[in-house]
Amino acid sequence: MVSLNSFSQDLIARQAPIDRKLKSVDSLALQKQIRAEQSAYPGLSLYPTWNNEYVQAYGDAIVPESYKVDLTGFCMPTTHTKITDVFGYRPRRRRMHYGLDIKVYVGDTIRAAFDGKIRVVKNQGRRGYGKYIVIRHDNGLETVYGHLSKQIVEINQLVKAGEPIALGGNTGRSTGSHLHFETRFLGIPINPALMFDFEKQDIVADHYTFNKTKSSKGTTARSMASGEGLFYKVKNGDTLSKIASRQGVSIDKLCQLNRITRKTILRPGQVLRCS
Structure with a gap:
């Protein structure tokens, strides 16, 4: 018994550093896998799903009370500076306009605003966005580009800020060639004018802080940043x-x-x- 116990103790002693080494290897492998997944799916820690079908696909998302969005490393989606329609409620049509409309011409180059991955490439025909693209970015934002004449990227493709993704157009529910540009956080529309200054071709600040607001009834709501007054x-x-x-x-x-x-x-x- 004494001999057996001594042998067992020696075996355990020899095994201990091996276990620690294996644990370290497992930990490194896990970290590598996590980094690979984060690279493949930007915003993995924020977004519950990766969906190639819908712009708004996050009804069950957990929205943080506050989130700081890094706007550095940006590229303006177009060099044009004229805004033809603003973010906000349209009384005549009784519906919200969730982005900014920037005057572009058919065939103008449209570029990715930040590094990210193409989530949606679809065509709604004569309805809504017409030909459009959705990109999820590393900073947690998603951007939407609508009324395009041609998409030159594919779903699940990784893109860099400034990389051409489409050509300007007049498809969908549109009365003239322009780019419909949206910025969203977990599906929540945010006024792009709070982040982008198209006239100066620059960002408003290095960071934008998203804050979850409350509805008029006092209950927590996933409401949009209106940017009224801009x-x-x-x-x-x-x-x-x-x-x-x-x-x-x-x-x-x-x-x-x-x-x-x-x-x-x-x-x-x-x-x-x-x-």
Whole structure:
């Protein structure tokens, strides 16, 4: 018995460092696998699924109270700077417009805003987005590019910021060639103007902090960041003084921001920057 016990103890003693070494190897292999999966599926720690069918595919996602989005390493999706429609509710059509419309021409190059992976490449025909692309990015955002004339990437393809992904167009529910551009976090639309300054072809800041808000009833809601006050679309009967008063900004500031004068004639549908 004494001999057996001694043998067992020696065996255990010899095995212990082997077990520690194997544990270390297993841990490294697991870390390597996790890194590979994160590379293959950007935002893996945030998103519950990888879906190649729908823009909004995260009804069961757990939304953090706050999340800091890194905007560095960006590329503007188009070199055009004219915004033709803003983010927000459209009273006449009684529906939300979840992105910005930027004037582009058929055949213009559209580029990926950040590094990421192509999640959706679809064509809705004459409806909605028409030909569109969804990219999930390493920073946790997803971007949507709509009304394209041609998609030049495939689903599950990895892309770098600035890489051409499509050509501008006029497909889907569109009344003229333009790029419909959305930024979303876990499916929640965020006003792109809070992140991108198309006029200056730059980002607004190095980081954007997403904060989960509460509904008017006090219950937690996955609501969108509206960015109200950044832009205003001119309506019939609007004057600079009326717009300035409504937006809480001086007429001189409005003129400065939009490079116009007090004598400039406003056109219905014209988009003015207000802050």
